[in-house]
Amino acid sequence: AQKVTQAQTEISVVEKEDVTLDCVYETRDTTYYLFWYKQPPSGELVFLIRRNSFDEQNEISGRYSWNFQKSTSSFNFTITASQVVDSAVYFCALSDFAQGGSEKLVFGKGTKLTVNP
């Protein structure tokens, strides 16, 4: 069965610090997708990234970067020069193929990030 582990329950940093959120996954599938979502205090989950299991290149988007390593089954998320607006709960998720060729998502328990001014 698919499983996602986010070992860090809560992280607190001071603005401008870099912070890395860890994500470790378990799957028997050879093809799968990994995701990160952000949930700000307003509650709505915001999609950040979707990564195919065949693409191990690191990805950078502004202050956000993702490090995907199949050898360690990890998909870690780094925020560079953190800002107060980055304060949120961040979820890592793994695809689980289901009926009709569709995918459902298996989520980790989330990491609450607090960025203090």
Next chain:
Amino acid sequence: DVKVTQSSRYLVKRTGEKVFLECVQDMDHENMFWYRQDPGLGLRLIYFSYDVKMKEKGDIPEGYSVSREKKERFSLILESASTNQTSMYLCASSFLYRDRGSTEAFFGQGTRLTVV
């Protein structure tokens, strides 16, 4: 932009009531999902649907049922609400590419249900 709309942001119901949570998406997505979010437990899948009238149980379907009579609408039903169903409920949808899986899921704003 994809829009997933949940009918209520906050809901208070009494134990034993039949509760309907409604979700509508406007992007013709095949897949629709209901998740429940509780502190320390993350998001857990209750039910999902990959087509009209098709449904599949998720990880915690007990005490819930769903209905998908139209492609854009996916309803979650609590047959007889109980206090342990007090939670945040999140609806999501995604587009299914037959040859390369689904897109990312887009989420609604959530319904915070309190059963008293």
